[in-house]
Amino acid sequence: MARLILFLVLAAGVALAAGWFASEPGSVTVNFRGETYETFVGVLVVIIAVIAMAAVLLYAVLSGLLSVPKRLRAWRERRRADRGLKALARGMVAVAAGDARTADREAGRADRLLDAAPLTLLLSAQAAQLQGDEQAAEKYFREMLARPDTEFLGLRGMLLQAGRAGDRAAALAYAQRAAELRPDSSWVQRSLFELSVKAGLWTEAEEALRRAVRRGAIDAETGARHRAALLLQQSNDAERRGYVDEARNLARKAAGAAPGSVPAALRLAGLDRATGRLRAAKRGIERAWRSGPHPQLAAAYGPLTETGKEESDEARALARAQGLRRLSDIHPLHPESHLAMAEASLDAKLWGEARGYLAKAERYFREAEGAGGPPARLYRLLARVEEEEKGDAAQAARWLALAGEAAADPRWLCSECGHGFATWHPCCPACQGFDTLAWGRPEPLTRIAVIPGALPLAALGAGDGNRGGGRNDRPAEAPERTAEAGPPGQPTETQPVEGRRAEGQPVKE
Ligand SMILES: [Zn+2]
Numbered sequence: 001m002a003r004l005i006l007f008l009v010l011a012a013g014v015a016l017a018a019g020w021f022a023s024e025p026g027s028v029t030v031n032f033r034g035e036t037y038e039t040f041v042g043v044l045v046v047i048i049a050v051i052a053m054a055a056v057l058l059y060a061v062l063s064g065l066l067s068v069p070k071r072l073r074a075w076r077e078r079r080r081a082d083r084g085l086k087a088l089a090r091g092m093v094a095v096a097a098g099d100a101r102t103a104d105r106e107a108g109r110a111d112r113l114l115d116a117a118p119l120t121l122l123l124s125a126q127a128a129q130l131q132g133d134e135q136a137a138e139k140y141f142r143e144m145l146a147r148p149d150t151e152f153l154g155l156r157g158m159l160l161q162a163g164r165a166g167d168r169a170a171a172l173a174y175a176q177r178a179a180e181l182r183p184d185s186s187w188v189q190r191s192l193f194e195l196s197v198k199a200g201l202w203t204e205a206e207e208a209l210r211r212a213v214r215r216g217a218i219d220a221e222t223g224a225r226h227r228a229a230l231l232l233q234q235s236n237d238a239e240r241r242g243y244v245d246e247a248r249n250l251a252r253k254a255a256g257a258a259p260g261s262v263p264a265a266l267r268l269a270g271l272d273r274a275t276g277r278l279r280a281a282k283r284g285i286e287r288a289w290r291s292g293p294h295p296q297l298a299a300a301y302g303p304l305t306e307t308g309k310e311e312s313d314e315a316r317a318l319a320r321a322q323g324l325r326r327l328s329d330i331h332p333l334h335p336e337s338h339l340a341m342a343e344a345s346l347d348a349k350l351w352g353e354a355r356g357y358l359a360k361a362e363r364y365f366r367e368a369e370g371a372g373g374p375p376a377r378l379y380r381l382l383a384r385v386e387e388e389e390k391g392d393a394a395q396a397a398r399w400l401a402l403a404g405e406a407a408a409d410p411r412w413l414c415s416e417c418g419h420g421f422a423t424w425h426p427c428c429p430a431c432q433g434f435d436t437l438a439w440g441r442p443e444p445l446t447r448i449a450v451i452p453g454a455l456p457l458a459a460l461g462a463g464d465g466n467r468g469g470g471r472n473d474r475p476a477e478a479p480e481r482t483a484e485a486g487p488p489g490q491p492t493e494t495q496p497v498e499g500r501r502a503e504g505q506p507v508k509e
Contacts, residue, residue: 021045084113084120091123095130103127118150125157137161152181159191171195179208186217193218193226197427197434202234228258229435232267233426239271247271255284260291262439263424269300278304286327293331294439295377295410298340301327314349321348335364335371342381351389358382372407372441379403412437 021042028044030037091106107127110120125140138161144154155178162171172195178188189212196205206227213223235250248271254264265288272281285301288294305323310316321344328337342357358381365374383399386392411420416433420442428436 017045018042080113084110084117087113088117088119088123091127095123095126098130100127100130100132103130118144118147118153121147121150122153122157134161134165152178152185155181156187168195168198172199172201183211184215186212186215189215190217194434197230198432202230202237206230224258225261226435228254228261228264229426231257232263235267235271236426244271244275248275255288260288262288262292262294262297264288266296266300266424269304273304286330289327290330293334293336293340295336295340298324298327298336298343302344317344317347317349320344321350321353333364335361335368338364339377339381346381346384346388349388351385354381354385358385374402374406375409375441376403376406377409379406408442410439410441413440413442 021040024041026041028039028041087106087109091103091110094100094102094106103123104127107120107124110117111124114120121140121144125137125144128134128136128140138158141154141157141161144150144157147154155174159171159174159178162168162174171191175188175192175195178185179192182188189208193205193208193212196202196208209218209223209226209230212218213220218226231250231254235247235254238244238250239247248268251264251268251271255261255268258264265284269281269284272278272284282301282304285297285304289297289301302320302324305326306316306319310319321341324340324344328334328341331337338357338361342354342361345351345354345357358378361378362374362382365371365378379399379402383396383403386399387396411422412424413420414428414430414433414436415438416428416436417431419428419430421429421437424437427434
């Protein structure tokens with residue numbers, strides 16, 4: 001619209017000018033090399049206009065011709081970049097799909113077409129990794145390290161390479177360099193935390209953990225648990241070096257970091273007891289028990305209730321049974337309260353009380369939703385009461401047989417390797433995973449299909465206590481009992497896990 005108006009205005013202007021020149025003819029005389037030219041002013045204006053237009057046209061044509069090579073070059077570069085980007089995209093897709101050959105081919109193509117763009121280096125490195133060529137991958141990552149725009153990405157690549165090669169020191173150095181570059185990156189703080197833990201650098205690990213939690217890389221609850229585990233590890237180290245007070249302070253911090261943490265409460269109570277603070281020890285356990293009853297809390301509480309003035313084992317057992325009531329009264333309906341009281345009553349030979357608590361516990365495990373049935377521990381206690389009160393070995397044996405079939409007792413189970421332990425450790429003794437142990441019942445291993453032609457059990461050394469873990473890469477130093485192994489007295493059919501695994505595939509049902 002605006003153009004139309006402009007055109008109309010211009011046309012009107014030209015018409016007016018033409019009209020004006022026609023009405024005012026005037027004349028121009030030019031003397032040039034002895035010749036005299038005479039014409040109207042309007043004609044001269046038209047001649048000048050035509051010459052100007054011709055000059056403009058000539059300039060346009062000439063400059064267009066002169067810029068052809070440049071434009072051709074720009075077009076070629078655009079096409080090259082376009083093909084390079086397409087190769088890059090195909091290469092990335094191939095990496096994601098695990099197609100090593102295509103990834104390598106497209107990486108080479110992208111490298112030729114896109115001269116060393118950051119993404120090309122990354123693709124080349126990933127393609128090399130897919131091909132299993134770690135050296136080439138490292139070369140590309142090193143190239144990335146040298147460029148400011150790819151240094152961070154290169155560090156990540158080198159860190160992963162070092163991790164795969166098992167070179168923890170190098171991995172830690174790369175993580176530290178990455179943390180200097182981008183201290184707020186969540187993967188950096190997470191890696192720094194994990195690598196510092198593996199290297200035993202507890203203070204550095206604590207700092208990295210704090211940042212990782214702040215960045216949301218580790219959730220607050222897990223962060224608090226990890227912090228408690230870090231402090232407990234340091235507490236262990238301090239005690240080993242003979243600094244009991246420092247060890248106790250660290251355990252107190254751990255209990256504060258994760259209130260209700262059973263390992264922290266147990267450790268603090270142990271150190272309180274060792275330094276003569278019996279009341280503090282009891283209070284700490286009561287606090288943790290309030291958050292959640294746990295058999296190991298009850299076991300640690302009992303001895304704290306002895307006054308030290310008892311003269312016989314019987315008197316000590318009686319003191320424990322009476323003292324434990326204070327703990328069980330906090331959660332009087334909890335099955336752990338019943339079981340703990342039953343056990344203490346049995347030790348004190350209070351048969352009637354023991355039977356009463358066992359009946360309550362049994363009712364709970366049978367009726368409560370999600371209780372999972374009576375655990376082996378309950379049956380073992382029932383066997384004890386028959387054996388110790390009445391000497392009824394036959395009935396005790398029946399209870400023990402039931403214990404063999406019952407749900408396995410809970411243990412500290414490693415979420416990484418599946419091994420189970422009687423006591424908690426900051427690092428799993430089997431796989432060295434940090435803070436991987438959680439209290440729980442091992443998976444029931446109910447029945448294993450018998451594979452025809454399997455070797456006789458005796459030939460496999462079954463029942464030598466070295467029963468099957470969930471993995472083949474079992475540590476030389478095996479834990480007391482593995483996660484998948486059942487409680488003692490389990491029917492023979494479930495025992496030779498390892499033997500059958502060697503033969504073929506155990507079938508879990
Ligand atoms: Zn483990």
